[in-house]
Amino acid sequence: MEEKIERLLGLAVLTVWGTAAFGGGDVPSKALNQGGVVNTRHNLTQSYLGASSVFMDFARNNYGEVCVYCHTPHGASAVVAAPLWNRTATGTAYTLYNRPTNATVTQPGTNSLTCLSCHDGTVAVDSIINMPGSGKYNAAQASSQNTAFLNAWSNPSGIDATDNHEGLNATGCLSCHNPAGQAQAPDFTVFAIGTDLTNDHPVGIRYPTTFGEGGDFKPPAVSSGNLAFFDSDGNGRADSKNVRLYNTGEGYEVECASCHDPHGVPSGGPGSVFNPSFLRVANTNSALCQTCHNK
Template sequence: MKYRQGLLVLGRVVLMVSIASWASATSAGIATTKHNLSVAGPGAVKSIDETEICIFCHTPHRAIKNDNIPLWNHNLSTTGNYGVYTSPTFDGATTIQDLGGTDATTAAVSNLCLSCHDGTIAINALNNPSNANPNGNPTMGGTNADGTIPIGTTRLGTDLTDDHPVNFIFDSALFALDNSLNDPTTLSGVVLFNGTVQCASCHDPHNSVNPTFLRVNNTGSALCLRCHNK
C-alpha cells in the first residue's frame, strides 16, 4: 500500500514539474523577444509602466470579435488600400486580396501584424487595457511622437506592392499553374492560414530563435525553398 501511495506521489511530482517546465518554456518564447513590449522587454520600444506581456496583442475578455484573430486586443488599422504585389510570374494574382478596407469582422492574420507595422496606429492603442495599470493604455518609450513604430525596416508603411505577396490562396490549383512552387500539402516549417499565405506563414511572432522572427533559419535561402522550387 505504501509503495502504491509512493508511486502516486511521485507521479504527481513528475506531472507538476512537467507542467511547470512547459509553462516556463512557453512564456520564455516571447519574453526574450522584441515583441515583449512590457517594462521587462529587451528592445528599445517598450512600455515604462505596463508589466503584462501578452496584453499588447491579446486579452481574455472584451476582445475584438473575429474567428481569424485569437482574442485580439490591439486596435486595427483603418487603411483603405495597401495595394498588392503584381508580377507576370506571380500566378496567385487571381486570388490575392488587398488587406486594406478591412474591419474587425473581415481582418486577415496579416492585418494583425499591420496594426503595428504599417505605422498608422499607436503601439499602445489597446481595445481592453489592463485593469492593473492605473494609466489605462500603457505609456510607451522608444516610439515616434505619435506613439507609432519608429521609422525603419520593421515599419512597412501602407504600400505593400513592393513586398512579398500575402493574403492569397496557396493550394493545389496554384501548384498546378506554377511548376516553380512546391506542393502545399508537403510544406514543412511554414504555416498556411485557411489555405492562404500570410505574414505569419514565414514569421513566428512569439519566437525569435531565428533573425526577424523567421520560422526557419534562412541560411542558404532555406526558408524560401520551403515554398519555392528553385
C-alpha cells in the same frame, strides 16, 4: 512642445549612461531572443533593457505584461479574427503587390492584419482594447484608436505617455530609431513597412492548388479546414516551425504569419536561440523560400 522637452530629458539621461560610441552601422539588439517572447523585440515593455526601458515611457504605455499588447483573455476583437486579439485595426486599405503573377493578390487577410496593426505605422503600438486592471476596457478600440482612453493608463515608473502614443513611423518611434537618430537607439527603418506593400513579398495571395511535375510550387503536406502546412517533422500538427497557409474564405493564402511566428521559434531544440526575424524556418541557403518555391 511638451514632447520635445521630454525627449531632451531622455537625451540628458542617455549622455550620463551612454558609454559606447557607434561610428556608423546599427546598434546590436539587447534582446536575448531565447526562451520566450519576453526576451524578444515583441516584448513591448522592453523590460530586457533594464533601466533604459524608461526611454520608451513617454512614447507608449508600459502595461507591465508581454501578451496584453496583442492578446486579451476576455473581450477580444470582433474585427480581427486572430486568437483573443486585443489590438486596434483601422480598416486601412493597402497598396498591393503589383508585379505580374499567376495568382490574384487581395487585401491582406487576418494573419497579416495582426502584424500590420503595428508594422504599418498607422496605429500606436500600445493601442489595445482591454488594458490590465478593471474598468479599462473599450470595445470601440477594436476599430479606432481612442487616445483619451489610452491616456487613462499610468506607467508604473517614469513618465506617462499622455498624448504621445507613438507608432512605428517616422514621426513616432522612428524619430529616435533611425540611422541619424538618438545614439544607442537601434535603427528601425526597415521594420516600418507602411501601407504600401508593393515592395514586400506578396501577402493575401492564393497558393496554387495543382502541383504538376516540374511545377513552380511544392504541395503542403497537410491541408485541413482553415490551415495548410508543411509538416517538416511529420507529426501531423502545425508546430511553430512549420510554414503555413491560411484560408479565411478565399482559399489557402500566404500571409505574414506563413513565414513568421511573432513569439519566436527555437533554432534547435527547446531553449535554443530563436531563428532571426521571428522566422518559422531559418533562411540559410534560402531554406524558407524553398519550402514553397521549387527553384
